[in-house]
Amino acid sequence: MTTLAIQMTGIDKRFAAVQANRGASLEVAKGEIHALMGENGAGKSTLVKILAGLQPPDAGQFFVDGREVTGWTTPQALTAGVAMVHQHFMLVPTLTVAENVVLGREPTHGLRLDRQAAVQAVRDLCQSSGLQVDPNRLVADLSVGEAQRVEILKVLYRGAQVLLLDEPTAVLSPPEVAELWGVLRRLQQGGATIVLISHKLDEVMAISQRVTVMRQGQTVQVLDTAQTTAAELARAMVGRDVDLDVQRPENQAGKPLLRVTQLQVQGSRGQPALLGLDLTIHAGEILGIAGVEGNGQSELLDALAGLRPYQGSIKLADQELATLSLSQRTQAGLAHVPEDRHQRALILDYSVADNLILGKLAEFSRRGVLDQRAIAAHAAELIAEYDIRPTDPQVPVRGLSGGNQQKVVLARELSRSFKVLLAAQPTRGVDVGAIEFIHARLRQARAQGKGVLLVSSELREILTLSDRIAVLYRGRIVAMLPRAQASESVLGAYMTGAAQAVTHG
Amino acid sequence: MMLLLFLWQTLRIAAPYLLAAAGGVVAERAGVVSLTLESFLLSGAFGAVAASHWGQSAWIGVLGGLGAGLFFGALHALATVRFKADQIVSGVALNLLAVGLTRFLLQMGFDSSSNSPRVPGFEGLGHPLLWLGLLIMPVLAWTLAHTRYGLRLRAVGEHPQAAESLGISVAKVRWVAVLASGGLAGLGGAFLSLDQHQFTDQMSAGRGFIALAAVISGRWQPMRAGVACLLFAAAETLQIQLQAAAAIPTQFLAMIPYALTLIAVAGVVGRSRPPAALGRA
Numbered sequence: 001m002t003t004l005a006i007q008m009t010g011i012d013k014r015f016a017a018v019q020a021n022r023g024a025s026l027e028v029a030k031g032e033i034h035a036l037m038g039e040n041g042a043g044k045s046t047l048v049k050i051l052a053g054l055q056p057p058d059a060g061q062f063f064v065d066g067r068e069v070t071g072w073t074t075p076q077a078l079t080a081g082v083a084m085v086h087q088h089f090m091l092v093p094t095l096t097v098a099e100n101v102v103l104g105r106e107p108t109h110g111l112r113l114d115r116q117a118a119v120q121a122v123r124d125l126c127q128s129s130g131l132q133v134d135p136n137r138l139v140a141d142l143s144v145g146e147a148q149r150v151e152i153l154k155v156l157y158r159g160a161q162v163l164l165l166d167e168p169t170a171v172l173s174p175p176e177v178a179e180l181w182g183v184l185r186r187l188q189q190g191g192a193t194i195v196l197i198s199h200k201l202d203e204v205m206a207i208s209q210r211v212t213v214m215r216q217g218q219t220v221q222v223l224d225t226a227q228t229t230a231a232e233l234a235r236a237m238v239g240r241d242v243d244l245d246v247q248r249p250e251n252q253a254g255k256p257l258l259r260v261t262q263l264q265v266q267g268s269r270g271q272p273a274l275l276g277l278d279l280t281i282h283a284g285e286i287l288g289i290a291g292v293e294g295n296g297q298s299e300l301l302d303a304l305a306g307l308r309p310y311q312g313s314i315k316l317a318d319q320e321l322a323t324l325s326l327s328q329r330t331q332a333g334l335a336h337v338p339e340d341r342h343q344r345a346l347i348l349d350y351s352v353a354d355n356l357i358l359g360k361l362a363e364f365s366r367r368g369v370l371d372q373r374a375i376a377a378h379a380a381e382l383i384a385e386y387d388i389r390p391t392d393p394q395v396p397v398r399g400l401s402g403g404n405q406q407k408v409v410l411a412r413e414l415s416r417s418f419k420v421l422l423a424a425q426p427t428r429g430v431d432v433g434a435i436e437f438i439h440a441r442l443r444q445a446r447a448q449g450k451g452v453l454l455v456s457s458e459l460r461e462i463l464t465l466s467d468r469i470a471v472l473y474r475g476r477i478v479a480m481l482p483r484a485q486a487s488e489s490v491l492g493a494y495m496t497g498a499a500q501a502v503t504h505g
Numbered sequence: 506m507m508l509l510l511f512l513w514q515t516l517r518i519a520a521p522y523l524l525a526a527a528g529g530v531v532a533e534r535a536g537v538v539s540l541t542l543e544s545f546l547l548s549g550a551f552g553a554v555a556a557s558h559w560g561q562s563a564w565i566g567v568l569g570g571l572g573a574g575l576f577f578g579a580l581h582a583l584a585t586v587r588f589k590a591d592q593i594v595s596g597v598a599l600n601l602l603a604v605g606l607t608r609f610l611l612q613m614g615f616d617s618s619s620n621s622p623r624v625p626g627f628e629g630l631g632h633p634l635l636w637l638g639l640l641i642m643p644v645l646a647w648t649l650a651h652t653r654y655g656l657r658l659r660a661v662g663e664h665p666q667a668a669e670s671l672g673i674s675v676a677k678v679r680w681v682a683v684l685a686s687g688g689l690a691g692l693g694g695a696f697l698s699l700d701q702h703q704f705t706d707q708m709s710a711g712r713g714f715i716a717l718a719a720v721i722s723g724r725w726q727p728m729r730a731g732v733a734c735l736l737f738a739a740a741e742t743l744q745i746q747l748q749a750a751a752a753i754p755t756q757f758l759a760m761i762p763y764a765l766t767l768i769a770v771a772g773v774v775g776r777s778r779p780p781a782a783l784g785r786a
Contacts, residue, residue, distance in 0.1 A: 054670065075672035090667035092660045093781075103660050104671030106653045113651050154671070 003066035005030040005162055005193040006051065011060035013046050018399060020046040021057070022217040026195075028210075030065075033184060033194045035204040035225070037237055038214035039431035041389075041401030044197045045087065047214070048164045051195075052084035053077035064162065078104075083160035085151045087167045087197075087429075093140035097133050097150050098122045101157050125153050130183055143294055145176040152183065163187065166197045170429055173292040174459060174492055181207050199237070199431045201230040202460075213237055238433040254283030257451040258304075258420045263312040265299040273299035275475040276312070281420060281451035286442065288466030289455040290491045296475040297455050298339060301424050304453070305329070305336045317419060330359060333419030337409055337426050339455070345409040346397050353379035353393035356412050382411040387437065403434035414441060420451040427461060439465060459488050473497055511742055517700065519738035520638035521546065524693030525716035526723070526730045527641040528574075528686035534649065534725055535682035536662040536782040540596030541581045542690050543713025544603035548573040549694025551607040554704035555614060557624040566624065566699050567634065567692070574691015575684055577603065582683035586676050592784050600713075608706055619706050626702035634696040641689065642731030649727065658682055662780035690716070715766050722769040725780060733769065740765050 006028040013021040021043045028034040036044045050057045056071040063069065064082055077083070091100050098118040107117035122135035131149040133142070139150060148168060155163055165184075169177045184194055184207060198204050204211055205225060213221040213236040221236045235241055258281040267273035274296045281287045291297055302308035306326045314321045316332050324332060338344035346355050356379050357364050364375050379393035386407045390400075397405055406426065413421065423442060427435045442465055445452055456462050462469055469486045471479040471494035479494040493499035525546055529539040549570040556569020577599055584595040608618070615621045627633065649655040660668045661678045669675050690713065697712075698704045715737055723730030741762045748755050 073672075074670060078672050084670070086670065090664070090670045092664045092667050094663050095656070095660060099656060099660075100667075103656065103668065104673045106656060108653055111652055113653055113656055115651075 003030070004028060004063070005032075006062070006064055006195070007066075008047065008051060008062040009060060011047060011050060011062065012058045013043075013050060013055065014058055015046075016399065019217055021050075021060075023060070024214065024217060025219045026051075026212055027222070028193060028195055030193055031188060031191055032209045033188055033196060033207055035208035035211045036195055036197045036214065037199055037204055037211055037233060039199065039237055039401075039433055040403035040429070041216075042214040042237075042431075043217040044214055045166055048084065048166060048195060048197060051077075052082060052164055054084070078158050078160075081159055081161040082164070083155040083158055083162070084164040085148070085155055085166065085168060087170065089144075089147050089151055091139045091147055091150060093138070095139060096135065097137050097139060097142070097153075098135035100139055100150055101125075101135070101153050103154075105158065121157060122153060125156050129153070129156055130179075130186055144171040145173065148172065148176075148180075156187075161191065162193045162195070164195045164197075167199075167429070168196065169198065169200065169203055171293065171457070173457065173495065174488070175496060177203070201233050201432070204233065205230055215239060234432055237431070254285075254449060256280045257283050257317055258453070259313075259315045260304075261313045261315075263300070263303060263310055263314065265296070265303045265308055265310045267299055273475050274303070274310075277475070277477055279470060279477065279480075281453055283419075283449045283451055284446055285467045286446050286452040286454055286465050288462035288469040289453065289472055290459060290462045290469055290495060291457075291472035292495050293457055295472045295495075297424070297472055299475075300472070301336075301339065301422055301455060304422055305334070305338070327359070330416065330418075333417070335413040335416050335418035335421045337406075337413050337421070337423045339424040339428075341405055341409050346405060348398040349396050351394045352383065352388065352397055352400070352408055355397050355408050356382055356393075358412065360412075360416070382415060386411040401431075402429040403431050406430050406438065407434065410438060410441060414445065418450065420453065421445055422453050422455075424455045425457065426454070427456070427458065435461075459491055462491070463488065471495055511739075511746065514742045514745070515735065515738045516635065516639070518741050519735050520632075520635045521693035521696045521712055522716045522719060522734035522738060523638040523641055523731055524634065524696065525690040525713055526719045526734050527645050527727065528689035528693070529717050529720035530645060530649075530723075530725060530727050530730055531658070531682050531689065532686035533720060533783055534662045534780055535658045535679050536665060536780055536785065537581075537585055537679055537683050537686075538592040538596060538784045539686060539717055539720065540593055541577065541599045541713075542686075542716050543709055543711065544577050544596075544599040545574045545687050545690030546694040546697070546709040546713045546716075547600075547603040547607055547707065548577045549691030550698035550708050551610065551694075551704050552576075552691065553695035554621050554624050554698045555610070557626065557699065558615075558621065561625055563625045563627050563699055566626070567695050570691050570695025570698070571688050572691070574687040574689070574694065576687070577691070578684045578687015581687065582680050586679045586683065604707060607704070611704065611706060621704040623702045624699075626699040632696065632700060634692055634699070637692065638696065642727045646727040654678075654681070659780075662782055665782050665785075711763070715762065718766040718769060721779075724778075736769075737762055737765060 004027050006026060008026040011021045011024045024043055024047050026047060038044050049055050051062060053072045053074040053076060061068060061070045064080055101122050102118040107114040119135045126132055131153060133146055133149045168180060188194060208225045211223045211225055212219055260277060260279045263274055263277040265274040289297060299308060303310040304314060306329050316334060319332055321329055342348060353375050357375055364371050383391050383393060388404050388407045397408060426438050442452055454465055463486060467483055469481050470477045471491055473494060525542045528545060529542050532539045552573025553566040553570030557563055557566025581595055581599055584590040585592045612618055649659060657673050657678050661675050665675045694709060697708060719733035719737060720730045723733045744758045744761045747753060748758050
């Protein structure tokens with residue numbers, strides 16, 4: 001057997017209260033695409049960050065191309081051709097694509113930064129890798145898909161032979177994912193070794209040759225992709241059987257709860273983002289909004305939640321929302337699981353217990369003094385009901401994995417008395433076990449006769465949960481389909497503008 | 506003739522603003538808050554006079570001002586970059602330290618609580634720091650836009666984690682930036698005291714804050730900040746000339762530059778965006 005491209009053994013890493021890795025290992029052969037799977041908080045990202053030199057391990061050793069490099073630094077890793085494509089983009093928004101790509105290894109001409117050489121280098125890389133980005137554009141103006149291309153270009157510019165990708169598809173639309181696979185395969189043919197962190201089973205099945213599964217900081221299984229199934233992988237990750245395709249009982253859609261008419265909203269740069277949108281959510285219904293990100297979803301959610309001014313009308317149970325404050329909207333029966341939980345849903349440095357009462361302070365205070373006993377009881381109840389881990393209500397939310405953070409948000413919002421739930425990307429960055437749980441909760445809300453607006457970039461999620469599906473494209477609903485008439489290919493066609501507007505039902 | 510005089514006086518008032526604001530742009534674009542400009546100016550002014558007195562040469566005075574600014578810059582970098590102290594707290598502390606230390610040294614060295622004796626300085630247009638002040642913003646603009654260090658500095662001020670992930674030492678970039686900031690503003694202080702051939706207690710008189718206001722109203726861009734400095738200086742000149750001419754109470758006129766600063770920062774630049782990582786360790 002030839003030397004392994006990567007060999008990690010006995011890796012331990014602890015962050016304050018959390019043991020992220022305990023004796024984790026990883027072996028990757030040269031030239032393979034290797035998937036690293038596991039639930040949120042299983043320690044995948046930590047392991048890969050250690051490999052990329054971003055953090056030193058507490059114990060253990062690792063080798064690259066047979067050479068021991070335990071505890072190396074990022075510059076050393078980069079020099080050796082090991083580079084990471086981060087989950088949260090590491091791009092400077094105020095610089096151009098070319099500047100971002102060459103940063104840290106800039107071509108110069110005397111004192112002067114050689115911009116032309118930088119632009120040319122990016123063009124050459126685009127050519128050879130098949131990634132298309134305009135080197136002169138400002139990164140702030142790029143879509144997420146384009147931003148990710150820049151991340152990969154950065155790594156290629158450094159001549160990386162070992163690429164570590166941390167959940168690269170989390171923010172991509174289906175066509176972008178397909179494009180990414182093409183790029184990765186091309187890189188593999190060029191001799192690159194690729195480690196791909198993911199918790200999406202179908203992706204791992206589609207692209208990888210081997211899979212390492214982690215659970216609670218340990219490596220539990222290494223499998224040949226060709227000899228395994230998605231079900232087996234899910235079991236290895238969660239430790240039990242998981243069913244993500246629960247058949248939905250037919251629903252009895254009730255009376256209209258939320259009625260949106262001729263909604264017009266401007267985007268954050270003043271551009272028109274929604275151009276006269278109509279939709280109605282009924283009691284006992286999940287209405288899915290499909291669409292490539294940036295087609296007005298965020299603006300729609302903001303307008304409904306009261307975070308952005310709008311023209312037109314939004315009526316919740318016949319009450320116009322326009323003049324209501326945020327807390328009045330909540331009282332009127334609106335619950336909101338925001339897109340970006342770090343920015344809008346949680347105070348990361350507050351404890352789980354405190355986050356669980358945000359927006360409900362009146363219920364938990366008497367004459368302006370917080371009722372600590374009631375807060376603790378409330379927290380204990382929700383932590384148990386939603387299986388939030390760790391179970392300590394006093395841990396700052398920052399220390400929780402993404403899936404558990406999302407459970408905190410969900411627990412808070414669903415425990416209000418609400419009529420309509422706005423659920424935006426409810427399972428983004430969340431592992432299979434938690435996805436199953438969150439889906440069950442959304443269905444439960446529907447069964448209780450609530451209305452749910454589900455916005456998700458995951459087509460599968462939309463298709464599994466929704467009763468009706470609206471496709472947003474460039475600020476308009478271009479299709480409104482009952483579930484039975486929707487499929488990935490049908491929705492995909494509307495999402496990309498390939499199919500023209502129709503409305504059924 | 507009136508106009509020439511006006512221009513000349515404006516330039517003379519603008520020079521320390523320009524040098525200090527240049528220092529402010531450098532530090533803030535790297536993500537370090539520049540409340541310290543005042544301390545750099547004051548210590549620079551004192552350092553220049555002390556050195557000029559000791560060496561009996563205005564040029565040695567320039568070096569003294571530079572050195573004093575670098576010293577305070579190093580303190581600020583040590584506190585905020587090395588020990589990750591809060592940048593605003595460190596800035597306020599250094600400003601207070603500069604007032605106390607210069608007053609103490611004034612007493613110790615020159616046996617006076619108000620001013621130093623007359624030292625060698627520069628006269629009028631022969632003041633080299635005047636020309637440095639006029640050139641500094643274009644030079645800085647070019648450096649930020651077209652050099653490797655400039656690119657890295659902007660990256661560090663916007664997204665330090667990204668820079669770090671590419672093997673750039675954020676600490677190193679910020680050290681250089683804060684030192685440069687201290688040196689430039691120190692030279693601004695040296696301009697002040699060498700122009701007047703003496704140091705007087707608290708002679709920086711809030712100029713560091715006005716320079717910072719110029720940085721902010723110039724949206725952290727050197728050329729715009731330079732224009733803001735010139736505007737502030739012109740307002741001040743106008744104020745001085747009106748004092749001589751008109752019957753408006755001088756106290757009211759003396760307020761103009763500060764009021765203008767307030768208006769500029771509060772009004773004109775309400776929507777400007779600071780470097781994203783400004784103030785964060």
